[in-house]
Amino acid sequence: MKKPPLALILTLFLAVLVLLGLASACVGGVPTGFSEVMESLFSGRETGNSLIIRAIRIPRVLGAALCGAMLGLCGVIFQAVFRNPMADPYLLGVSGGSSLAVALGSLAGITMGFLPSIPLLAFLGGLLATSIVLAISRNNRRTLILSGIALSGLFSALTTLVIYLRRTELANIIFWNMGSFASMTMTKVSIMAAVFCLSFIFVCFRSRSLDLMLLDSQSAASLGLDIRRSRLVFLVVGTVCTASAVCFCGIIGFSGLLAPHIARLAVGPEHRRLVPSSALTGAIIMLAADTIARTIMAPTELPVGVITAILGTPLFVMLALKKENGLW
């Protein structure tokens, strides 16, 4: 069967993302019309709700889309590097490691106001978590995810403990364990955008390496891939993206698992096609999940991780059963 042109699919995904973004900017505690959103975006005129739209809704929509795109990109990277279709930053414990490092940093007095140290802490925490998971599982495909889930649980408990020690409010615990875009600002969006763009361009240019990583090590080496170096480089890129998403949006599970699998259905397994599609799919999923999270029980806002977990768990179980049956 002939594959549909990539440009067509990406245009379609992009159109869905833009429409969803506009729709998401319309909904919230103060309902606003589509024309009001467009006016706030494209004309300098002040309307009744333009401040809410510009200062709260737009950063939130952009932040959710960027976070989803980064996690979609991370999912593709981790699934290829670990040759495991169940790999995802959350299930591998990378998100948990980043989250715990940031929580520990805040216990030590490093606050969000001092921006460069927070992403750095998140990165180091994520990298440490990846190393621990690799050491425990000895890179065994079967034990990798189990080790990641176990470590993720431990990190989550420790993060909650740290937050309790700081005697801060419940909202913080929810943020660090289930994610939220409620405190998104344009400064955070800018940093996330910079990290995403650099990582995305790098991965797009190296997408063939990810194809080769799915082969046995000897075949990949015979085709020209320096496996050790490539794995290290991609792990660092994946961890940087995860850390960036976690330190500004908290832990949001399963979207890194969902996005690549949905994108594969549309564009196939080749990473040249899969990488941009998965990033866009991740952005769409996260934006949809956040919109549902803040509207389904309005005015109460659900943690966005609740929605992604509800969507992602059936896929996780399905993949686990497939593995059990030896289908991959």
Place this chain on the structure above:
Amino acid sequence: MVNAVSVNSLRGGYRGREVFRDLSLEVPAGRFTALLGPNGSGKSTLLHFLLRTLKPSGGTISICSRDIGTLSQRELAGLIAYVPQSYLIPDGFTVRGVISMTDFAGRRCSDADIDRALEKVGIPDLADRRASGLSGGEAQLVMLCRAICCDAPVILMDEPTNNLDINRQSQLLGIASGLVGEGRTVLCALHDLNLALGYADYCHVLSGGKLICSGKPADVVTQDLLKTVFSSDARIISAPGSEHPVVVL
């Protein structure tokens, strides 16, 4: 005789186990050389050193007169192609998709090149089939096809006939012999001594990481070798109609 591969005083192993202490051997260019030896003798490990998935702790390896320690992995890929013993075929890729991965080192194969290679190995209809759904024999031929498309002067094969029926075994090694006829060098780790006797021009016998002997298979595979290296009581007989001796249990 020009050598395609030269291993000089190789030292090294894996997971803390030193397989080779001082291994030196040469693989003649434009020949089919079999690498023989019992399980654990170091045949596959030697191929891993040639592919640089293992790093030696001493000694040098040259392929086509170039020290592989000084080459990038992509440059090395220009000199060697590989047919694995056990392989991973990523889910969802077509046969054409798997073969076209040779473009990573700059060897871009057109669809026509891939079709020609598939025709050559006798599976012309599989190009657009899902590679993960192939039988073991078909998949092994796809691996050979990928090696052909690499267009490298040296082809390394790691027990490629394992899990293949007798027809596929002879088909695969027959094609490999044909590649030698086209000027390529084949270095093939084999378990089956009869296949080595039937297809190889030259052979090296390894045991315990040491080179025991080298030469033409018919000269090297002797009753004494079977006894001392393989600890086997198998006999070597001349079979009517066969150009080479045959090992029988």
